[in-house]
Amino acid sequence: MPKLIDHEHRKEEIAESVWRVILREGVAAVSVRTVAAEAGLAVGSVRHVFPSKAELLEFSMALVHERARLRVQRHIGMHDPREIAEAVLHEFLPLDDTRRAEMELDVAIIAEMPAHQGLRTIREKAHQGIRGACHSVLLHLRDTGEVRPEADLELETARLHALVDGLALHGLVDEGDRTVVRDRTVRVLAEHLDSLRPPGQGR
Amino acid sequence: MPKLIDHEHRKEEIAESVWRVILREGVAAVSVRTVAAEAGLAVGSVRHVFPSKAELLEFSMALVHERARLRVQRHIGMHDPREIAEAVLHEFLPLDDTRRAEMELDVAIIAEMPAHQGLRTIREKAHQGIRGACHSVLLHLRDTGEVRPEADLELETARLHALVDGLALHGLVDEGDRTVVRDRTVRVLAEHLDSLRPPGQGR
DNA sequence: CACATGGTAGCACGACTGTGCTACTGTGCT
DNA sequence: AGCACAGTAGCACAGTCGTGCTACCATGTG
Structure with a gap:
């Protein structure tokens, strides 16, 4: 050998x-x-x-999502539902250089989808993964009384998912001071989660 | 000649x-x-x-945003603030083939930013444009009593902006039936605007 | 009718691309 | 010690790239 x-x-x-x-x-x-x-x-x-180049690209791009997935898994043992929620969702936001790079790569994947069908499948899987995470988070929050019980969870999942991905995108495009952008991103997400609380139950 | x-x-x-x-x-x-x-x-x-190729790319990408900007302007004459809001924001969502293509091109621009500094400026301008539109819409809605007066407009602008761009992104990635995705997109946006209303003022 | 000139066409160059292929190197088992 | 073979290296090919450049076409004005 x-x-x-x-x-x-x-x-x-x-x-x-x-x-x-x-x-x-x-x-x-x-x-x-x-x-x-x-x-x-x-x-x-x-x-x-x-x-082939195709395999090179597909593996590299799939690994981006895999790394993020592993990071998310590390948070599921936490106790406070709201804490879990923020920890998990923060993994999808460009809050540090690692996650920022991941977002940039993610956009590159999406942009290359038309040219490369394999990437479409990879990105679709990641999409469902993030969606699933949003759904779980909301479910858990509702079960522990931190989200209005009458909320339409399907719709709220779509809304939270879009908000998270939008915030991630803005982290890339926004030219402002990194720390300012970072703080605003975190605050917007927190305020969104607050807005889902049952009436009368402040933070 | x-x-x-x-x-x-x-x-x-x-x-x-x-x-x-x-x-x-x-x-x-x-x-x-x-x-x-x-x-x-x-x-x-x-x-x-x-x-040069650079000029070719930059002009083509700038035109994408210019076309969208012109479409948005056509809505500013409407009467009902909520109607304006939805009409304007819908221009940033991939609700038909034209707008879907624009979103796809927009992602391509963002993805190419690191390679081409000129595109960064172009995209930054579009970013501020959409942000401005979100801000105006919220301002108008608040002035007409369709948004809680105590709302933090800066934060809400960031939230709405992120939501819109996130929904746009999802329109591209989501593999589902186009009309289903389309309807959900519109509903999520509508529900979000509803959620900003003053308490007790249903739809 | 001429002719100046905006627009069209396309060759040439050096650099780079993905991929097929062969030759070599060095290691770890027999 | 010797061998099989995973891993390394790199040449060769046909194709594409951006760009510099020249030659040609066609048309509105004088």
Whole structure:
């Protein structure tokens, strides 16, 4: 047996190089060569792991969502429902450099969907995942009396989901001071959750 | 004097070809050649009007927002504030093929921002434009008693803006039946505006 | 009818693309 | 010690890219 490389680890390493290229130069700059250079590998090595560019791109983009998914899972053990809600939803917002990069990559995925059908499936899965998280959060909040019992949960899920994704998008576009944008993002989300409380039950 | 061509009209014609290429094959497929072919022109003709690819892209993307802006302006003469609000905000949602295409192009612009600084400025302008529209709408609704007078308008503007852009994004990603997605989008927005009404004032 | 000129056409260049393919290297088991 | 083979390296090909450039066409004015 020759030298054995941790296949999965190598793939993730290369995927992270893809991310860096996209963040620095845009998705159009992703090529087997630029990625290989970024990873400090030969083109042949990259192609050994990802035979085609399509596989390279799809794996890299799927990993973006996978990483976020893992982070969300770490919050499900928390006690206070409202605390869980904010912790989970904050994972979908560009509140630090890591999450900001993820959002940027996410937009790149959406933009490339027409060109690459595989990305459409990947993004659709992430979409349903975030939607599911919003739904769970609202369900839990309602069960613990932090959301009006008569609320239309389907509609509220759609509303919260749209709000979260919109806030995420604005974190990318808004030119303002990062910390100001960050604070406003958190406050808007908090106020939205407050607005769902039963009447008379202030914060 | 030789044959004279309406410069502005020609530029818009070419820009629309850029749009079609992006929608069909993604922004990566935009090249002077593909656009020229799409427009039924020679490469030389395109380059006569747009000397560089950067100018081609920037003009085409700026025109997307300009078209939307013109559509919004047509609603400002309406009487009922709530009617204005919905009409204006609906212009930012992918409720028909035209607006859906605009959203898709908008995402392409955002995704290409890191690669192309000019697009960042263009998108920032559109961002402030939509924000301004949200603000005006809320102001008008509050003045006519359709929004709680004690509402924090800054925060509510950010919330509405995020909601609208999030709903727009979902119109692109959601795989479901177009008419179902469309109806839900409209309903979520309507419910949101309802939720801002003064207490006791139902629809 | 001429002719100046806006518009069209397209060749040429060097750089870059994805992918097929072969040659080499070095390791870990027999 | 020796071998099989995963992993590395990189050449070659045909295609596309943006852009500089020249040659040509057609038309409105003098």
